[in-house]
Amino acid sequence: MKHSCLNSRMALFNPFHGILFICMSFSLETATEATFLNVSDRLALLDFRKLITQDPHKIMSSWNDSIHFCNWVGVSCSLSNGRVVTLNLESQNLVSSIPPSIGNLTYLTGINLRNNSFHGELPEDLGRLSRLQHLNVTFNFFGGRTPTNLTHCTELTVLSHPIWDREPYFSVLSSTSTEYTTRKHTN
Numbered sequence: 001m002k003h004s005c006l007n008s009r010m011a012l013f014n015p016f017h018g019i020l021f022i023c024m025s026f027s028l029e030t031a032t033e034a035t036f037l038n039v040s041d042r043l044a045l046l047d048f049r050k051l052i053t054q055d056p057h058k059i060m061s062s063w064n065d066s067i068h069f070c071n072w073v074g075v076s077c078s079l080s081n082g083r084v085v086t087l088n089l090e091s092q093n094l095v096s097s098i099p100p101s102i103g104n105l106t107y108l109t110g111i112n113l114r115n116n117s118f119h120g121e122l123p124e125d126l127g128r129l130s131r132l133q134h135l136n137v138t139f140n141f142f143g144g145r146t147p148t149n150l151t152h153c154t155e156l157t158v159l160s161h162p163i164w165d166r167e168p169y170f171s172v173l174s175s176t177s178t179e180y181t182t183r184k185h186t187n
């Protein structure tokens with residue numbers, strides 16, 4: 001984290017002031033809150049935002065430092081520990097991919113990115129989300145294979161894919177095997 005912050009500080013001379021602002025506010029927090037994982041959640045969300053190349057509805061403008069990340073559009077947090085529990089960015093016309101750091105959001109129980117233009121592969125790091133129950137990625141342009149590491153997500157009951165086309169299917173993941181039983185979603 002320190003390393004990336006130093007890198008961002010070098011961007012001080014870059015006209016992109018957003019980077020400087022983010023980095024400064026993180027530095028202020030470092031002294032008192034570095035041990036709190038909610039700070040790491042915030043960094044992971046900022047990393048997620050960084051990969052978004054198109055955001056026609058400008059929802060990411062709410063992902064700013066004047067409001068707490070638990071109030072950012074699409075983000076909801078646990079009331080008890082302030083950690084991110086769901087990420088719901090359905091039908092926002094976002095063009096992006098999913099960074100490996102999503103695996104840092106270790107309290108996530110649900111991810112819904114349905115109906116956007118996410119591309120690339122689903123990162124193996126999703127396997128670090130041991131509380132994940134719903135992963136809904138239909139209607140996107142994901143490629144590659146489904147991460148085998150998803151078998152570590154033992155709570156995962158609804159894996160809505162396939163990632164290889166834009167048809168709505170329901171997949172039920174068996175925690176004891178790497179195979180997925182896929183059936184057409186009939187609604």
Ligand SMILES: *[C@@H]1O[C@H](CO)[C@@H](O)[C@H](O)[C@H]1NC(C)=O
Pocket residue numbers: 033036038039042082
């Ligand atoms: C993280 O949690 C601590 C302790 O509850 C709180 O004081 C702090 O404001 C939180 N920071 C963020 C960025 O949510």
Ligand SMILES: *[C@@H]1O[C@H](CO)[C@@H](O)[C@H](O)[C@H]1NC(C)=O
Pocket residue numbers: 001040043044047101104
């Ligand atoms: C994610 O966590 C890893 C390991 O704790 C850390 O090295 C990395 O900087 C974190 N990434 C982000 C974007 O916070």
Ligand SMILES: *[C@@H]1O[C@H](CO)[C@@H](O)[C@H](O)[C@H]1NC(C)=O
Pocket residue numbers: 061062063064065066067
């Ligand atoms: C931050 O987001 C809030 C909520 O969308 C918005 O009202 C506010 O203008 C934003 N602030 C900045 C500096 O963009």
Ligand SMILES: *[C@@H]1O[C@H](CO)[C@@H](O)[C@H](O)[C@H]1NC(C)=O
Pocket residue numbers: 091092093115139
């Ligand atoms: C996808 O999102 C667009 C708006 O972003 C909406 O018009 C469309 O109906 C959605 N399609 C599905 C299948 O949900």
Ligand SMILES: *[C@@H]1O[C@H](CO)[C@@H](O)[C@H](O)[C@H]1NC(C)=O
Pocket residue numbers: 103124125126127128129149152
């Ligand atoms: C795969 O999942 C395991 C178990 O959660 C985790 O320790 C490992 O870091 C994950 N692999 C990657 C590449 O993220």
Ligand SMILES: *[C@@H]1O[C@H](CO)[C@@H](O)[C@H](O)[C@H]1NC(C)=O
Pocket residue numbers: 112114134136158159160168169170185
């Ligand atoms: C996708 O996620 C939404 C919101 O969580 C849910 O209502 C919907 O049923 C999910 N679709 C499938 C096919 O699981």
